[in-house]
Amino acid sequence: MNIQLRRNLVDNCINDEREYRRCCQNNYLNATVQDRGAFNSEEFYVSVGSREIVAIFKAGEKHSPQDRAFDFYLPKTIETGVYTLPSTGQLIEIAFTEFLPPYATYYAFKGVLDLFVSADKREYSGSFNTHFKDKQNREFTSEGAFAFSLEN
Numbered sequence: 001m002n003i004q005l006r007r008n009l010v011d012n013c014i015n016d017e018r019e020y021r022r023c024c025q026n027n028y029l030n031a032t033v034q035d036r037g038a039f040n041s042e043e044f045y046v047s048v049g050s051r052e053i054v055a056i057f058k059a060g061e062k063h064s065p066q067d068r069a070f071d072f073y074l075p076k077t078i079e080t081g082v083y084t085l086p087s088t089g090q091l092i093e094i095a096f097t098e099f100l101p102p103y104a105t106y107y108a109f110k111g112v113l114d115l116f117v118s119a120d121k122r123e124y125s126g127s128f129n130t131h132f133k134d135k136q137n138r139e140f141t142s143e144g145a146f147a148f149s150l151e152n
Helices: 003-013
Strands: 028-033 037-040 043-048 052-059 068-075 081-085 093-099 103-107 110-117 123-133 139-149
Touching (some): 028 068, 043 139, 052 139, 068 139, 093 123
Antiparallel strands (some): 028 037, 028 139, 043 052, 052 068, 068 093, 093 103, 123 139
């Protein structure tokens, strides 16, 4: 069996549906995004892998101009601290996605993440100030506060 056929079989078997939860006082992200208005998360998704934590905060109706998301990629071993973006050593990334259409995702090329991690590594919170570049290479900024829990 050739590699393309195997890849198609795998792709057809993978369930890529994420189960989002409603945001609450323990799981939220509120931010300002330059020239794009306020961002107040409505849904939240978290995944913990063997090496990283992915936290996604969504706002707006799907396929609408308000359909936006912030994604946080953090190493599973991250500690409380202030981190400069782009990070050196451990992978720490913040991405912003918006529906233009189509969807466009931008990764922070500069910024600061001030992070608090609870002793049991189940609660994460903090603030961020980031710089992104859009597809036309125009810089825009975002700053906000967030919290999320690894509890169900």
